[in-house]
Amino acid sequence: MSPTRRTTRRSLARRRVPRAAALALLLATATACANDVPEADWSRGLLPEHITEQGGVVESLWNGAWIAALATGAVVIVLIVWASIFHRKRRAKAELPPQVRYNLPIEILYTVVPLVMVSVFFFFTARDSNTLAHVSGEAKVKVKVEAFQWSWRFTTTYNGKTAQPVAGVPVHDYNQGPELVLPVKSKVEFDLSTNDVIHSFWIPAFLFKRDVIPGIPEGNPGRKFEVTTLDVKPGTVYAGRCAELCGVDHSRMLFKVKLVSQAEFDQYIATQAGSAQ
Numbered sequence: 001m002s003p004t005r006r007t008t009r010r011s012l013a014r015r016r017v018p019r020a021a022a023l024a025l026l027l028a029t030a031t032a033c034a035n036d037v038p039e040a041d042w043s044r045g046l047l048p049e050h051i052t053e054q055g056g057v058v059e060s061l062w063n064g065a066w067i068a069a070l071a072t073g074a075v076v077i078v079l080i081v082w083a084s085i086f087h088r089k090r091r092a093k094a095e096l097p098p099q100v101r102y103n104l105p106i107e108i109l110y111t112v113v114p115l116v117m118v119s120v121f122f123f124f125t126a127r128d129s130n131t132l133a134h135v136s137g138e139a140k141v142k143v144k145v146e147a148f149q150w151s152w153r154f155t156t157t158y159n160g161k162t163a164q165p166v167a168g169v170p171v172h173d174y175n176q177g178p179e180l181v182l183p184v185k186s187k188v189e190f191d192l193s194t195n196d197v198i199h200s201f202w203i204p205a206f207l208f209k210r211d212v213i214p215g216i217p218e219g220n221p222g223r224k225f226e227v228t229t230l231d232v233k234p235g236t237v238y239a240g241r242c243a244e245l246c247g248v249d250h251s252r253m254l255f256k257v258k259l260v261s262q263a264e265f266d267q268y269i270a271t272q273a274g275s276a277q
């Protein structure tokens, strides 16, 4: 390499390093803009704290899947390292190592082992999906969720009383979005619908989201899901959002969920239903 070429290369590298650093900084700061995601910690597998019984099912499945995947990954990495160290090409022996073909025990092994692994994953995923999709029909609190470009309308029914619908507009902060009030320790049934495009109803603290698809007729089980709220501190507010890119104000399709005591909920329904009449 000529000396001039070497200097050009060096100055090119000198120019690229600060640029790469600036890009890394931009990526780190620009992607950290979602301030409404609840705090996550390692004890829950980095998931936010869940506020429903169903969230506990999701948390176990998530953590179990990680443990299984990490264990599988460890075995695979050990095998790769072992094979590349003990079976590397040695200089003295230029000829090919013994070629193993049609080795029935090995072929059975590498067919059966992945099948067992996939079956275990399938079993737990199917079992938990069924639990999460189960709607008992026993929920006394029913929430009709209507998604639109770009907010939500919530209509809550409890004990035969329907509260006045709560509708929102696009906002930057979920605290300014429409408020969904739910009682603690209760079964809540959601019915999701939309008249425009596909949205997705997401409350991160539920560890659950469900697409809201236009054209699904009323009464179709695909529109419904049920949760049982846990005994969280009454008055706590959680974020909700749309999780399906649905147009220009998708990111402002925010709402808030407030969990209150049963007594407070009764009162809320009484006043809201009163004002509806």
Ligand SMILES: [Cu+2]
Residues within 6 Å of the ligand: 147, 148, 150, 198, 199, 200, 242, 243, 244, 245, 246, 250, 253
């Ligand atoms: Cu949306």
